[in-house]
Amino acid sequence: MKTILTNKHISIETRKRALQCYIEPVLMYGCEAWTISKQIQNKLEATEMWFLRRMLRIPWTTKKTNKRVLNEANKRRSLVRTIRKRQATFLGHVIRRGKLEHLVTTGKFEGKRSR
Template sequence: MVVSRKETPPNINIYINDTKLQQRDQFKYLGALISSDGRDTTEISSRIAQSKTMFRRMKNILTNPHMSIETRKRVLECYFEPILMYVCETWIISKQTRGMLEATEMCFLRRMMRIPWIAKKTNDTVLSETKTKRALINKMRKRQATFFGHIMRRERQEHLVTTGMFMGRRGRGRLLVRKRLTGWRLG
């Protein structure tokens, strides 16, 4: 696989024992989906789909009205957040991905409370009924800040790439996505 900003990545030919390796647009490495365009929207969509599939499997437990909502929220936190937030330290949380993740969080809460979409209840009403607040994005940002601190303490290749202290020039054109460091709440 070639990671490139170009529309069509260049073709490469790699041979091992006279066998040509097939070039891929994306592949899974240690459970994370890596794509040739270098973006993480496919990985985030994949994580959301995996967590929704797991929710459907455990629907009987999570929608059980005889269990307290606190117990169901703890089950959700223990089983679904690790699936959803795996490798979130490397994600760039843009406005689009933030919306996708917040919608997923609200989808889980609505399904746990058995609130249909046609009930016309706002997200704030659902949050007040479950006595909770949105926490997924803040947890991700906290994990990203922890990971960033870990990289900055180790002065290896990751540190060089993060600080931009390597030889060469940046390609022409505008940056794809910028992260604003101001306004991050880690609590």
């Protein structure tokens, strides 16, 4: 007898892995060059929570706190932390390169200024 898997049969761990593999890279494309303000950070965190609520099938009308949703998913907020880590890694590459980007980020130019 064949068993057909529906969305009900897919575990939360599989959904989290799919989110991490397919959705987050698209969402974070080019994030190394972003300037993250408080407003953008809040939107990123809201997006992350929206993904989790969709995975757990929690309607937006249900009054569940973000903490409860995170506990239910057995997950911590990681999107902004991952973006910051990627930005720091990218900055390390730029500084080690020693070209124009290095000069711009450090502000160290050699030579004398003309009159």
